[in-house]
Amino acid sequence: MSTRVERERAPDKARPEEGVPGAPTFVYRDHLLHCEETSLEDLYRTIGPAYVYSARRLTENASRVRHAFSRAETLVAYAVKANTNPILLRLFYEMGLGFEVSSGSELSITLAGGAPRESVVVNGNARTDDELVQVAESGAYLVSVDSEEEAARLEAAAAWLEKQGRLTTPVRAALRVNPDVDAKVHPDLATGIAESKFGLPPDRVLAWYAHPDWTPHLRWVGIHVHVGSQILDAQPLLDTLGECVDVIERARSRGAKIEVLNLGGGFGVDYDGKGGLALERYADAACLVAKSQGLKLVVEPGRYLVADACALVGQVLFVKRGTRSFAVTELGMNDLIRPSLYDAHHAIVPVREPKPRDERIEMDVVGPVCESGDYLAKGRKMPPLEPGDLVAVTGAGAYGYVMASNYNGRGRLPEALVDRKGVRIIRRGETWKDLIRLASDLPVRLDAEPAPEIERAPAAAHPSTPAAPARAGGAIPVFRPRAMAQAISDGLRRRRLGSSHASEEQKPTPAPKRPKNK
Numbered sequence: 001m002s003t004r005v006e007r008e009r010a011p012d013k014a015r016p017e018e019g020v021p022g023a024p025t026f027v028y029r030d031h032l033l034h035c036e037e038t039s040l041e042d043l044y045r046t047i048g049p050a051y052v053y054s055a056r057r058l059t060e061n062a063s064r065v066r067h068a069f070s071r072a073e074t075l076v077a078y079a080v081k082a083n084t085n086p087i088l089l090r091l092f093y094e095m096g097l098g099f100e101v102s103s104g105s106e107l108s109i110t111l112a113g114g115a116p117r118e119s120v121v122v123n124g125n126a127r128t129d130d131e132l133v134q135v136a137e138s139g140a141y142l143v144s145v146d147s148e149e150e151a152a153r154l155e156a157a158a159a160w161l162e163k164q165g166r167l168t169t170p171v172r173a174a175l176r177v178n179p180d181v182d183a184k185v186h187p188d189l190a191t192g193i194a195e196s197k198f199g200l201p202p203d204r205v206l207a208w209y210a211h212p213d214w215t216p217h218l219r220w221v222g223i224h225v226h227v228g229s230q231i232l233d234a235q236p237l238l239d240t241l242g243e244c245v246d247v248i249e250r251a252r253s254r255g256a257k258i259e260v261l262n263l264g265g266g267f268g269v270d271y272d273g274k275g276g277l278a279l280e281r282y283a284d285a286a287c288l289v290a291k292s293q294g295l296k297l298v299v300e301p302g303r304y305l306v307a308d309a310c311a312l313v314g315q316v317l318f319v320k321r322g323t324r325s326f327a328v329t330e331l332g333m334n335d336l337i338r339p340s341l342y343d344a345h346h347a348i349v350p351v352r353e354p355k356p357r358d359e360r361i362e363m364d365v366v367g368p369v370c371e372s373g374d375y376l377a378k379g380r381k382m383p384p385l386e387p388g389d390l391v392a393v394t395g396a397g398a399y400g401y402v403m404a405s406n407y408n409g410r411g412r413l414p415e416a417l418v419d420r421k422g423v424r425i426i427r428r429g430e431t432w433k434d435l436i437r438l439a440s441d442l443p444v445r446l447d448a449e450p451a452p453e454i455e456r457a458p459a460a461a462h463p464s465t466p467a468a469p470a471r472a473g474g475a476i477p478v479f480r481p482r483a484m485a486q487a488i489s490d491g492l493r494r495r496r497l498g499s500s501h502a503s504e505e506q507k508p509t510p511a512p513k514r515p516k517n518k
């Protein structure tokens with residue numbers, strides 16, 4: 001799993017070309033960089049700057065993860081947020097992968113692509129009421145719940161759906177545990193430390209699971225954890241695994257029926273040649289745990305499946321020399337924001353192979369965006385570059401296109417997929433016309449009556465419930481079951497404070513008797 005670029009070697013009989021993890025995706029052949037069999041120079045001449053993906057590499061990455069976790073029943077759910085291109089989703093779907101989504105919109109995109117709902121896991125730390133309804137109705141394999149408040153809101157959504165006759169099955173839910181494990185990643189990518197907004201400490205997960213009767217429309221079948229992204233050291237993941245086993249054992253001893261352990265994603269890739277995550281070491285440990293605990297696993301790799309399958313290709317416009325030297329390219333922070341956002345390293349190589357003896361010059365590789373933070377690399381030793389030279393920024397498949405923006409009126413670049421049969425444009429580039437397509441000058445009537453087809457949640461009739469706001473469009477149900485959600489979280493708060501002080505009529509429904517802890 002490396003984003004390195006290599007020179008083509010003589011075919012190695014011991015290593016078949018395909019299905020071999022680590023085989024280079026972007027190789028110099030006849031001194032020109034190729035993606036599989038396609039020359040990036042030829043491709044650029046035809047389509048201009050673009051994100052170029054290798055189908056072979058995508059397939060190999062997915063096979064590697066599947067194989068690593070094959071010793072236990074595992075749903076490998078591709079984290080769609082890394083790259084939502086529907087053609088890539090289809091490729092993974094055809095390989096039998098599941099999907100992890102983190103918003104209502106990602107859920108819609110994934111299901112629209114034909115993914116079976118039982119292959120989808122839904123995450124997110126906060127959802128709008130409409131998203132809660134969508135999630136509860138989706139029949140997803142597992143819905144991660146980030147807090148007691150979200151649990152109460154999801155329960156209310158499911159109860160409301162049931163009243164509508166739309167809840168086909170109880171929602172399969174998993175609380176997200178925050179194990180307070182430092183994944184040793186960029187601070188903005190750490191999600192499993194106590195200070196992070198994600199998840200609940202183990203004790204609160206256990207306290208919640210002791211009262212499944214509070215949420216009769218949810219079945220608490222699992223726990224979820226995800227401690228960060230671009231994790232290179234397996235140890236924090238192994239520590240997290242240990243924490244999860246502890247939570248599961250304690251929850252089970254109190255009667256919880258935990259059958260799924262969702263370990264999240266975060267598997268780190270080798271952007272800078274220093275090595276990626278020892279995936280197999282971690283996967284072996286996870287499978288062992290799953291077997292011994294009688295658990296089904298879910299893993300949610302995003303970056304690991306798509307990052308090294310893509311290079312962003314563009315032209316050097318000129319080189320500006322001074323106190324610092326700048327290679328000014330047509331690619332900007334709006335096309336790949338990771339260097340500016342996280343100081344992330346991406347290899348940048350000329351499409352025409354440089355001569356080994358060419359002097360390397362330290363320079364910043366920058367773009368045309370009006371920001372000093374607009375760079376792809378800082379202080380990078382680069383071979384000599386001339387105006388018109390093409391460069392490939394590797395490792396651009398994850399959090400590349402999905403984080404691209406239209407800043408400076410720049411259209412997002414096209415995406416191209418290279419496979420055995422040739423090249424396909426899998427998303428067209430935007431022109432300035434696309435950027436004004438959604439502009440309008442429509443008056444908004446703030447006092448408009450809600451459209452008659454809007455359904456109102458029964459809870460809206462409760463005197464303590466604020467009236468649901470009118471919404472244009474009518475297709476989305478207005479859903480504000482605050483009273484119900486409030487009642488549940490009040491019950492929860494009393495539990496935490498100690499229910500013995502609560503008056504009889506305030507007490508939440510008593511939990512059914514459970515066998516004493518063993």
Ligand SMILES: Cc1ncc(COP(=O)(O)O)c(C=O)c1O
Pocket residue numbers: 079081082100123226228229230264265266267300301302303304398
């Ligand atoms: C809950 C969850 N699962 C999976 C992922 C995918 O992470 P990665 O692309 O690092 O594998 C993320 C990303 O932040 C996430 O938040």
